[in-house]
Amino acid sequence: xxxxxxxxxxxxxxxxxxxxxRNYIFDTIxxxxxxxxxxxxETPAMENLSTLLGKxxxxxxxxxxxxxxxxxxxNKIPKEKFQSRWLSGPSxxxxxxxxxxxxxxxDLTVPFxxxxxxHRNDITFPFKRYxxxxxxxxxxxxxxxxxxxxxxxxxVIGSDSLLNEVEQIQxxxxxxxxxxxxxxxxxxxxxxxxxxxxxxxxxxxxxxxxTAIDKLDKIGINGVTPELQAKGISNDTIYKLMSxxxxxxxxxxxxxxxxxxxxSEIGMKGVNEIQTILGYCDDLLISNEIRFVPILARxxxxxxxxxxxxxxxxxxxxxxxxxxRYDNLTGxxxxxxxxxxxxxxxxxxxxxxxxxxxxxPKDTQETTQVMxxxxxEKEQKYCxxxxxxxxxxxxxxxxxxxxxxxxxQMNYANNKNIPFVVLVGDNEMEGDYLTVKNMNSGxxxxxxxxxxxxxx
Amino acid sequence: xxxxxxxxxxxxxxxxxxxxxRNYIFDTIxxxxxxxxxxxxETPAMENLSTLLGKxxxxxxxxxxxxxxxxxxxNKIPKEKFQSRWLSGPSxxxxxxxxxxxxxxxDLTVPFxxxxxxHRNDITFPFKRYxxxxxxxxxxxxxxxxxxxxxxxxxVIGSDSLLNEVEQIQxxxxxxxxxxxxxxxxxxxxxxxxxxxxxxxxxxxxxxxxTAIDKLDKIGINGVTPELQAKGISNDTIYKLMSxxxxxxxxxxxxxxxxxxxxSEIGMKGVNEIQTILGYCDDLLISNEIRFVPILARxxxxxxxxxxxxxxxxxxxxxxxxxxRYDNLTGxxxxxxxxxxxxxxxxxxxxxxxxxxxxxPKDTQETTQVMxxxxxEKEQKYCxxxxxxxxxxxxxxxxxxxxxxxxxQMNYANNKNIPFVVLVGDNEMEGDYLTVKNMNSGxxxxxxxxxxxxxx
Numbered sequence: 001x002x003x004x005x006x007x008x009x010x011x012x013x014x015x016x017x018x019x020x021x022r023n024y025i026f027d028t029i030x031x032x033x034x035x036x037x038x039x040x041x042e043t044p045a046m047e048n049l050s051t052l053l054g055k056x057x058x059x060x061x062x063x064x065x066x067x068x069x070x071x072x073x074x075n076k077i078p079k080e081k082f083q084s085r086w087l088s089g090p091s092x093x094x095x096x097x098x099x100x101x102x103x104x105x106x107d108l109t110v111p112f113x114x115x116x117x118x119h120r121n122d123i124t125f126p127f128k129r130y131x132x133x134x135x136x137x138x139x140x141x142x143x144x145x146x147x148x149x150x151x152x153x154x155x156v157i158g159s160d161s162l163l164n165e166v167e168q169i170q171x172x173x174x175x176x177x178x179x180x181x182x183x184x185x186x187x188x189x190x191x192x193x194x195x196x197x198x199x200x201x202x203x204x205x206x207x208x209x210x211t212a213i214d215k216l217d218k219i220g221i222n223g224v225t226p227e228l229q230a231k232g233i234s235n236d237t238i239y240k241l242m243s244x245x246x247x248x249x250x251x252x253x254x255x256x257x258x259x260x261x262x263x264s265e266i267g268m269k270g271v272n273e274i275q276t277i278l279g280y281c282d283d284l285l286i287s288n289e290i291r292f293v294p295i296l297a298r299x300x301x302x303x304x305x306x307x308x309x310x311x312x313x314x315x316x317x318x319x320x321x322x323x324x325r326y327d328n329l330t331g332x333x334x335x336x337x338x339x340x341x342x343x344x345x346x347x348x349x350x351x352x353x354x355x356x357x358x359x360x361p362k363d364t365q366e367t368t369q370v371m372x373x374x375x376x377e378k379e380q381k382y383c384x385x386x387x388x389x390x391x392x393x394x395x396x397x398x399x400x401x402x403x404x405x406x407x408x409q410m411n412y413a414n415n416k417n418i419p420f421v422v423l424v425g426d427n428e429m430e431g432d433y434l435t436v437k438n439m440n441s442g443x444x445x446x447x448x449x450x451x452x453x454x455x456x
Numbered sequence: 457x458x459x460x461x462x463x464x465x466x467x468x469x470x471x472x473x474x475x476x477x478r479n480y481i482f483d484t485i486x487x488x489x490x491x492x493x494x495x496x497x498e499t500p501a502m503e504n505l506s507t508l509l510g511k512x513x514x515x516x517x518x519x520x521x522x523x524x525x526x527x528x529x530x531n532k533i534p535k536e537k538f539q540s541r542w543l544s545g546p547s548x549x550x551x552x553x554x555x556x557x558x559x560x561x562x563d564l565t566v567p568f569x570x571x572x573x574x575h576r577n578d579i580t581f582p583f584k585r586y587x588x589x590x591x592x593x594x595x596x597x598x599x600x601x602x603x604x605x606x607x608x609x610x611x612v613i614g615s616d617s618l619l620n621e622v623e624q625i626q627x628x629x630x631x632x633x634x635x636x637x638x639x640x641x642x643x644x645x646x647x648x649x650x651x652x653x654x655x656x657x658x659x660x661x662x663x664x665x666x667t668a669i670d671k672l673d674k675i676g677i678n679g680v681t682p683e684l685q686a687k688g689i690s691n692d693t694i695y696k697l698m699s700x701x702x703x704x705x706x707x708x709x710x711x712x713x714x715x716x717x718x719x720s721e722i723g724m725k726g727v728n729e730i731q732t733i734l735g736y737c738d739d740l741l742i743s744n745e746i747r748f749v750p751i752l753a754r755x756x757x758x759x760x761x762x763x764x765x766x767x768x769x770x771x772x773x774x775x776x777x778x779x780x781r782y783d784n785l786t787g788x789x790x791x792x793x794x795x796x797x798x799x800x801x802x803x804x805x806x807x808x809x810x811x812x813x814x815x816x817p818k819d820t821q822e823t824t825q826v827m828x829x830x831x832x833e834k835e836q837k838y839c840x841x842x843x844x845x846x847x848x849x850x851x852x853x854x855x856x857x858x859x860x861x862x863x864x865q866m867n868y869a870n871n872k873n874i875p876f877v878v879l880v881g882d883n884e885m886e887g888d889y890l891t892v893k894n895m896n897s898g899x900x901x902x903x904x905x906x907x908x909x910x911x912x
Contacts, residue, residue, distance in 0.1 A: 005570045005789045008502050008558050013571055015578070016495035016585065023496070035847045037824040037854030039872075040475040044467035044604050045501060045560075045590065046521075051461055065502075066524040068556055070594040074548040092530040100524055102464050104501075114461045115469055122471070124871040126857055129472065134501065138526040148500050161857040163836065170844070284840060333461045368493040380619065384740060388626070391491045398493030401582055401617040415580040416495075 010139070010147030020366045022150075025179065025350055026132055029152050032174045033130040036167055038154050041129045043111040045136075046102045053103075055110045055332065063137045065104040065147075066096065073099045104136040108153040109302075109329070109342070116157055117333035125158030125338075144318075144348065155342030157330070162273060164341040165306045165325065166280040172310055172321055172343065173286045179350065180359040182313040183320065184289045188296035189274050190303050190324070192257065195267015196244055196294075199260065200237045207301070208233070209241070214297035216245065245295050254278075254292045273305060289313075302326045308343055315353045321345045367396065369456065371418045373409050374400040375425055382429055383422075386449055393453045413439060420452070466595070466603030476822050478606075481635065481806055482588055485608050488630045489586040492623055494610050497585045499567040501592075502558045509559075511566045511788065519593045521560040521603075522552065529555045560592040564609040564800070565758075565785070572613055573789035581614030581794075600774075600804065611798030613786070618729060620797045621762045621781065622736040628766055628777055628799065629742045635806065636815040638769040639776065640745045644752035645730050646759050646780070648713065651723015652700055652750075655716065656693045663757070664689070665697070670753035672701065701751050710734075710748045729761060745769075758782045764799055771809045777801045823852065825912065827874045829865050830856040831881055838885055839878075842905055849909045869895060876908070 007013060014022060030040075046067060053061055069076070077098045105111050108131045116123065132152045139145055154171060156164045169185060176183045193213065197206045208231040212224045221242055228238050244260055254274060261267030274292055281290055298307045305325035312320055323343030330338050354360055370390055372383045383399050390397040400409045413421050423435040433446045463469060470478060486496075502523060509517055525532070533554045561567050564587045572579065588608045595601055610627060612620045625641060632639045649669065653662045664687040668680045677698055684694050700716055710730060717723030730748055737746055754763045761781035768776055779799030786794050810816055826846055828839045839855050846853040856865045869877045879891040892908060893900045 005507055005574050006504065007500055007507075007570075007574075008504055011500035011502060013500070013575065014496075014498040015575070016497055019496040019498060034822055034852050035850070037827070037852060037872075039472035039823060040470075040479070041472060042470040042475060044463055044469070045592070046464050046467060046604065048462065048464055051463075062526075065526075067560075068522040068524055068552070070518075070521075072548045074551055092528045095530055096524070104523075114463075118461050118463075119469065119471070124868050126868075128854070136501070148502065156857070159857045163855065163857045166840075167857070280840070283837065284844060366490055367495060371493070381739065384622075384736070388740060394491070396490050396493060398584070399619065401612070401615045401619045401623070412580050412582075416493075 008147070010141030010145075012146060012148070016367075020364050021354070021360050022347065022351060023366065024360060024364070025347055025354070026150075026152070028178050029175055029345055029347075030130070030132065032171055032178065033154050035174075036128075036171055038128045038130045038156075041112075041115065041131055042133060043105070043108075043115055043131070045104055045134075047105050047111055047114070049097075049101055049103050051114050051333075052106060052110060056106055060106060063139055064106055065136045065138055066100040067102040067104070069099055069101055105133075106137055107135050108133060108151050108344070109155075112153065112155060112157075112342075113329045114333055116338070117330050117335045120335060126156050126164075127158055128156045130154040144352065146348065150347045152345040152347055153342060154344075155340055157340035157342075158338055160325075160327075160339040162276050162306075163280075165273075165277050165308075166284070168323070168341060168343050169277070169281055169286060169290065169308070170284060172308070173288050175345065176310070176320075177287055179354065181320070181350070181353055181357070182288065183310050184291065184313055185286075186291055186293040186296050186309045186311070187274060187277065188293055188307050189270035189305055190307060191266050191270025191273065191305060192261065192294065193270075193297060195261040195264035195270055196241065198264040198267060200240045202233060202237055205231060205233055210297045211299070213245065213295050214299055216295045257294070270305070277306065298322060298324060300324075302329050304328070306341065312353050315356055317349055317353055319346070320349050320353065365396070368398050368416060368418045369395050370397040370420045370422060370452065371409075371413045371416075372397070372399040372422045372424065373406065374403045375423075376403045379403075379424055379429070383424055386422075386424075386434075389449060390453065393456075395453065395456050420455075422452070464603070466597030466601075468602060468604070472823075476820050477810070477816050478803065478807060479822065480816060480820070481803055481810070482606075482608070484634050485631055485801055485803075486586070486588065488627055488634065489610050491630075492584075492627055494584045494586045494612075497568075497571065497587055498589060499561070499564075499571055499587070501560055501590075503561050503567055503570070505553075505557055505559050507570050507789075508562060508566060512562055516562060519595055520562055521592045521594055522556040523558040523560070525555055525557055561589075562593055563591050564589060564607050565611075565798070568609065568611060568613075568798075569785045570789055572794070573786050573791045576791060582612050582620075583614055584610075584612045586610040600808065602804065606803045608801040608803055609798060610800075611796055613796035613798075614794055616781075616783075616795040618732050618762075619736075621729075621733050621764075622740070624779070624797060624799050625733070625737055625742060625746065625764070626740060628764070629744050631801065632766070632776075633743055635810065637776070637806070637809055637813070638744065639766050640747065640769055641742075642747060642749040642752050642765045642767070643730060643733065644749055644763050645726035645761055646763060647722050647726025647729065647761060648717065648750060649726075649753060651713075651717040651720035651726055652697065654720040654723060656696045658689060658693055661687060661689055666753045667755075669701065669751050670755055672751045713750070726761070733762065754778060754780060758785050760784070762797065768809050771812055773805055773809055775802070776805050776809065821852070824854050824872060824874045825851050826853040826876045826878060826908065827865075827869045827872075828853070828855040828878045828880065829862065830859045831879075832859045835859075835880055835885070839880055842878075842880075842890075845905060846909065849912075851909065851912050876911075878908070 052064055134148050134150050136148050141147055172185055193210055194206055197203050197209050212228050216224055225238055257271045296307060296309055303324040304327040307324035309319045310321035321343055325341045327339045328336055329340060372387055387397050387399045419439055421437045421439060428435055436447045437444045508520055590604050590606050592604050597603055628641055649666055650662055653659050653665050668684050672680055681694055713727045752763060752765055759780040760783040763780035765775045766777035777799055781797045783795045784792055785796060828843055843853050843855045875895055877893045877895060884891055889902045892903045
């Protein structure tokens with residue numbers, strides 16, 4: 001017998017049960033995006049490598065899945081390369097450009113920037129779009145980390161108004177309210193981080209400081225200090241930095257930063273932005289907790305203003321959603337100075353939280369609601385129009401396709417979680433009624449088709 | 457300035473307008489699938505090449521997109537290969553297995569068969585699943601043929617009852633009725649084709665005959681005859697074949713085949729199957745035309761019984777949907793003798809027909825329904841809670857994010873096809889009413905928020 005087939009490591013099949021739950025998450029997110037006027041786009045799974053390379057750092061370039069060129073691709077490699085390979089080289093990185101020109105998308109942000117630049121003449125700005133598609137990374141697979149996973153991104157581009165930040169916080173609040181997950185929305189501003197670098201006299205080390213601050217939450221001051229020292233930052237400055245940040249999230253209130261950053265124009269701008277956003281959020285009665293967290297940094301370099309991260313309150317899990325403002329994302333493709341703001345929802349983690357907290361709804365309109373047992377040819381003919389009538393009333397219904405043993409048919413209904421099973425034999429056909437079994441209660445009663453329809 | 461970015465040839469971006477239309481098609485198809493008790497699954501974009509290779513014929517193998525292995529893949533090629541390359545070889549096909557182990561899925565059928573075998577212990581049979589995902593083929597791109605496109609497959613596996621055929625014909629009928637496309641459903645049976653080969657004494661040439669019959673519609677008897685001759689089929693037999701089929705679709709009625717195939721047991725089985733299916737379809741009042749077409753053959757080799765193809769009645773276009781019964785699809789993965797029946801809807805062609813016939817609905821719940829003009833900070837604060845109230849009533853609404861010139865804001869609403877624009881200035885705030893402009897009629901009137909909500 002053939003070997004049992006398998007799928008590439010780090011990828012997954014989704015069963016009907018999983019799909020129904022995942023669709024519940026996607027549909028909830030989508031409908032909130034739409035309530036706020038965002039519209040869907042889709043981009044191809046494959047992008048030119050020239051679009052992808054150099055956008056995710058050296059590490060990211062390595063994690064790209066590359067597509068082999070079609071046809072006799074080896075012929076495109078100059079012969080000398082093979083000669084040198086015979087002796088010692090060439091390296092894989094020397095050969096790759098000759099045999100691969102396309103890669104699978106690594107995120108939805110870079111393809112979105114590419115889309116905006118490519119179609120700029122057809123787009124009305126501000127452009128509010130959402131995009132829900134899989135991305136691929138050849139990361140080492142581990143628990144909760146996959147090589148293929150979905151991202152749900154919502155972005156507005158072409159407007160620097162802080163109302164966009166407010167709107168996306170509303171979206172976050174509403175999505176998690178609808179899903180039943182209690183979250184904390186953490187907010188900071190890259191301008192505040194830059195201000196901190198400025199008042200400590202280290203603006204040229206802004207990137208290193210940001211990277212270190214980003215790790216404070218995980219490895220603490222003792223872990224971060226040697227990293228900063230290694231980057232050539234003086235102990236004096238590290239002390240200053242930590243006295244600003246050491247008390248951890250929340251303990252340093254926003255108002256103190258008006259004082260701390262008073263000598264940094266850009267820092268003050270950041271503080272004012274957060275103040276404005278939080279003011280609007282108060283007016284709009286955001287139901288989840290929202291807090292200013294000065295040690296929130298977020299890894300990605302393209303953020304220039306507001307940054308946001310969302311974590312579940314009572315489940316230990318990484319962030320469920322995150323994003324921020326970028327002032328020049330499309331610049332890499334030749335369209336500079338277009339400001340945007342976007343956040344991304346992590347469907348896999350949201351799924352895990354909902355499963356752990358048992359938050360998925362019991363009822364779903366996606367699965368079969370009524371199954372007719374099949375007792376034979378005569379009964380089939382009698383039942384088919386009835387099944388059809390249920391469907392015409394919008395009820396998902398099926399007739400078991402063969403007159404198998406009753407036990408097999410009931411097992412099928414059970415395994416598929418079908419709530420109602422209809423049994424039609426001679427008595428029912430003569431008496432013009434249906435026997436309906438409620439699969440949850442086990443109760444069985446005689447009903448008309450209209451009564452069944454009335455139940456839904 | 458940087459070069460304008462682009463996407464790989466044969467792939468597409470989908471704009472919001474296109475997405476809303478495509479979603480309309482997908483949602484319609486999905487909801488019909490669900491009405492009939494089919495449930496969604498998803499499989500990974502990447503499959504092991506061992507799963508894909510050899511399943512689509514030699515031509516298909518060439519059209520697979522292959523993924524380069526991660527890391528230093530060149531190191532895995534034995535050194536001798538490079539030596540021989542320096543001299544003359546190796547060929548690309550010799551090198552490929554060393555540097556690539558994964559490919560992008562080519563269709564949804566093979567991954568489905570793989571899924572069923574891999575998860576057979578968790579599946580309750582008959583297993584009714586649908587799957588709507590993109591597939592990739594490195595075909596030469598041309599009008600209407602893409603390298604990335606969606607397939608919408610619906611299959612039941614683990615039941616050989618003809619009720620499954622009937623059910624899928626109902627699904628086809630309902631999908632196209634809902635989309636507003638008038639179609640012809642053509643039906644034939646591979647057993648009838650085998651019967652024809654049998655009564656003409658050429659069962660060993662069954663494949664060649666099927667391939668030739670498949671082309672009758674396009675190139676006619678004069679085109680097909682030399683092909684059959686080249687395969688070593690006698691002129692006598694060709695004459696016999698053509699006298700069975702030459703009158704073209706429909707002219708030879710099903711009842712004649714009871715006579716033509718009376719000496720072929722398997723052929724008679726095919727005729728009986730079609731008779732049964734058509735009988736059920738009559739009872740169930742299928743609204744689109746359904747006809748027996750003896751020259752319908754379909755290219756794929758795995759079909760063993762019923763075959764179906766659907767074409768639009770008043771648009772010139774290839775088939776919009778097709779499929780059939782297969783008795784041993786999972787056999788290639790080590791699970792023999794599991795019969796299934798499935799059809800696949802071609803979303804791209806359906807899209808083109810609907811666009812040509814102007815069948816997309818004008819109204820959609822996906823786009824913004826009400827936009828508030830932004831006249832400045834005071835007005836923003838006043839409007840935000842009103843916008844929020846609309847959203848709470850399920851109405852897609854947005855406030856323009858900045859107080860740009862009125863003309864720019866109205867243009868935005870126009871381009872986004874937003875039907876209602878709300879204007880709130882000093883008068884409105886003092887008078888506690890809203891000025892609402894109907895963007896279709898141009899009419900402007902004073903309304904309360906409740907009146908606006910009442911409109912939807």
